[in-house]
Amino acid sequence: MRFNPPKKITNAVLLISAFVIVSLILWNTNSFFKKFKEEERHKMEIWATAQSELLSSPEDQELGNIYLKVFQNNTSTPMILVDADGSYKLHNLPDLDPADTLGIRQKIRRFSSENSPLEISYQEELLATLYYGNSEVLNKLKFYPIALLLIIFLFGAVIFFFFKTNKASEQNRLWAGMAKETAHQIGTPLTSLLGWNELLKEKSLTPEITDEIEKDIIRLQTITERFSQIGSKPKLEVADIVAETRDAYEYLQARNSKLVRFSFTPGAASVPVMLNPSLYQWTIENLVNNGIDAMKGKGEIAIEVIPENSWVNILVSDTGSGMPKNQWHRIFEPGITTKKRGWGLGLSLVRRIVEDYHQGKIKVLSSGKEGTIMQLSLQMHK
Structure with a gap:
């Protein structure tokens, strides 16, 4: 015999739907992260090209103003420009001291692990190398799937405990119903036994026998009373x-x-x-x-x-x-x-x-x- 099949199907559909929605959100977030990272890479390539043109044409004031505007528009991506002679130029790194060479090298290693460095050259001559890291927005977006998974895990745990508690509650109601029904069923023969015991007393039987029978009947009445109280205050x-x-x-x-x-x-x-x-x-x-x-x-x-x-x-x-x-x-x-x-x-x-x-x-x-x-x-x- 099957119990509550619609409810089981509904629960399964809800769980599958939640899994599909979560999968779509994660996939969409990952796609958005990759696209944003590609756009940031493209922006850095434009920045590197402008830097190359500026280094190769320092006397052209008009071009210099255009390239300067390109540099000024980038206020979010942290960068380290290493010239051919080994000197450093820091951009969007306010917390890093330009004199801290050890800190700069550590930052370069970190940037290299995040993004491939860009070489700035002119007529096959290497002028500088650009190391850049992820912007603050990209870093936050990178951890968004982890936060989402944590939320989903907590949500799943809440659902699990809800179903578990609901099942325990149903079992408690079942036991309470069974106990009350048992008490109800016992009540009828008990009343009859009391009557039969009174008839036995009238037959002048040994009082000890009827007294013991009466004690056990009273005991059964007590048990019936106990069962009838299960599930109610x-x-x-x-x-x-x-x-x-x-x-x-x-x-x-x-x-x-x-x-x-x-x-x-x-x-x-x-x-x-x-x-x-x-x-x-x-x-x-x-x-x-x-x-x-x-x-x-x-x-x-x-x-x-x-x-x-x-x-x-x-x-x-x-x-x-x-x-x-x-x-x-x-x-x-x-x-x-x-x-x-x-x-x-x-x-x-x-x-x-x-x-x-x-x-x-x-x-x-x-x-x-x-x-x-x-x-x-x-x-x-x-």
Whole structure:
């Protein structure tokens, strides 16, 4: 099945059109540069011819005035005229000292690399040699394609990141839609299960059985509520984060293997924060389950609440094998996982809940052979 073929074709057409336009601009700029350089060469040849006539006919005052006007019209091209006796004459080089022979020689070498020198002769006698460089306009024009390519590169990077962000946004909307639809589909059988559980109670069954069934139904309702909040801004309320963390801790401890040892350090009697309890407990469960997976189902999980100034830090540590430091930031990206099996969505969802919904912080505090410590930080409510 094909998705959005017109959009893909449009993107391809836009990219090809941009490439063609850029190619035409570069080709036109290069052609203009060559033409301008040829015209400047022609101008220098005229200048050299005038210089030759002036040197060969110094007594003709009328011709001298004409040639002088030719010289005066050239105010942009830097030149060095080297007479047959080796003396120098500088034109349009205000920053070069005529007595600086070393600087003049360096400039001559540079001019020779830019343009072929012109020999000024009369009746096969060499009178002088003209060395000239590119004018200021030509130099600026020479770097124009480089500047244009840089702009194009930046423009291409912007387009790339735009398409990438747009694709990520579409994926986020897809996941949010799937989560809401899942919550909607689960809601109907849950209501039915509640009714059946009430009927079981009327049959005078062992209360422990129906109580446990009811607990699991309530748990499923909580999960449904969590999924229904994905993709929309959740409602926050003032809650005691110590109590909420303890509830998540007790639930996880009761439903995990005895091979996993749990410990909880509250750090304070109560700490009020703006919280969505359902999503917060989901965050703790994700962090704890990741730790249990890292320990391969055997080890120690420790949860600690540490109030610090206006923030409260929740540390979730495990005794697993840890992860390399270059993975500390990447594990929060969608699709990144250190497990052999997994979608890589758990920690990306955790970061979204903590940072986007609660304006908090989440990071890997430390990780190594002795285990990993995850730190979740939220601002206290004043």
